[in-house]
Amino acid sequence: MKEKILVTGGTGYIGSHTTVELINNGFEVVIIDNLSNSREDVLEGIKKITGTKPEFAKFDLCDTDQVENFFKKHQDIKAIIHFAASKAVGESVEKPLLYYRNNLQSLANILEMMGKYHIPNIAFSSSCTVYGQPEKLPVTEQSPILPAESPYGNTKQICEEILRDTLHSNDELNAISLRYFNPVGAHESAVIGELPLGIPNNLIPFITQTAAGMRKELSVFGHDYNTPDGTAVRDYIHVVDLAKAHVVAVERMINERQKAHYEVFNLGTGNGFTVLEVIKAFESSTGVKLNYKIVDRRAGDIEQVWADTTFANEELGWKAELDIRTMMASAWKWQQYLLENKEKYFD
Numbered sequence: 001m002k003e004k005i006l007v008t009g010g011t012g013y014i015g016s017h018t019t020v021e022l023i024n025n026g027f028e029v030v031i032i033d034n035l036s037n038s039r040e041d042v043l044e045g046i047k048k049i050t051g052t053k054p055e056f057a058k059f060d061l062c063d064t065d066q067v068e069n070f071f072k073k074h075q076d077i078k079a080i081i082h083f084a085a086s087k088a089v090g091e092s093v094e095k096p097l098l099y100y101r102n103n104l105q106s107l108a109n110i111l112e113m114m115g116k117y118h119i120p121n122i123a124f125s126s127s128c129t130v131y132g133q134p135e136k137l138p139v140t141e142q143s144p145i146l147p148a149e150s151p152y153g154n155t156k157q158i159c160e161e162i163l164r165d166t167l168h169s170n171d172e173l174n175a176i177s178l179r180y181f182n183p184v185g186a187h188e189s190a191v192i193g194e195l196p197l198g199i200p201n202n203l204i205p206f207i208t209q210t211a212a213g214m215r216k217e218l219s220v221f222g223h224d225y226n227t228p229d230g231t232a233v234r235d236y237i238h239v240v241d242l243a244k245a246h247v248v249a250v251e252r253m254i255n256e257r258q259k260a261h262y263e264v265f266n267l268g269t270g271n272g273f274t275v276l277e278v279i280k281a282f283e284s285s286t287g288v289k290l291n292y293k294i295v296d297r298r299a300g301d302i303e304q305v306w307a308d309t310t311f312a313n314e315e316l317g318w319k320a321e322l323d324i325r326t327m328m329a330s331a332w333k334w335q336q337y338l339l340e341n342k343e344k345y346f347d
């Protein structure tokens, strides 16, 4: 019998790629998503790649009655991967209560059900944003957590605390927080990928939309950072590598290989790239020239961050394999797929 994994936010960017990897590794997946930032036809993309369309329940995880109904019917879930959350930094500053309610209430509801129905394992989507601008690079899981720059970042910190406290109170439960660095790229089939609503905030969707002629030019935020070429440095990780780490994390919990009830892992490549290096990698791997200009720093941006991935490499036996050129080429292939299906995606 296949083991059943609940993926919340499973039609989203990282959730859909993780669902593919779970199915390819023999798991049965059931998805909960309210489709607030994704589309139901992602399920068709997942089916195209894996041959399996996962079971799908559309509701909001803040709706306690629906959550209860769902778990009553799915008591055989072996582990939960909790992606569902609001994730736009700027919007979180405008609408903090929306972020606190969505991101905290949903986790609290899930943890309550895990206790009630004896579902022991949860992997949580955290972020390197919890480190702020670290004093020492690369950052390890022991690097200090700095006061959050935004309500979004704060929800990630608080959710980690909610997990830690809940696990203290119930030793039947296990959790792994996965702190993502900058997930980019798309599945090689280019039938699933990142689908930003409106004008993208993140670098790679902005690059691919500029290359596709949908945006006039890319603004490079800041040229006076203390980095090799003055632009900010991030640890970009291919979303498929990231997705694979979730499968390993779930297997670790199900097979009781954890060293502690609560563990935290950095998920990055361990390599930092400047914005200009990313642009060059995009141009050389796709052959498409990018129209860009240097502008002022973006408020709230940090100068540089990249991961020490030793703990994930050694303990999870996982390592990111795909390089920056592969990330860019796959993001571009996905953007072309979107353009070919314009009437469906851009109305």
Ligand code: UD1
Binding pocket: 089, 090, 127, 128, 129, 153, 182, 183, 201, 202, 203, 204, 206, 218, 219, 220, 221, 222, 232, 233, 234, 275, 298, 300, 301, 302
């Ligand atoms: C952002 C969030 C982070 C969140 C992550 C999710 C901020 C301040 N941080 O990370 O909390 O976890 O997204 O994916 O929003 N850049 C440009 N031009 C652009 C867009 C970006 O130069 O049009 C630069 C940024 O200044 C940054 C780098 O590209 O140096 C990456 O930016 P982005 O993709 O937005 O990610 P983060 O800011 O690292």
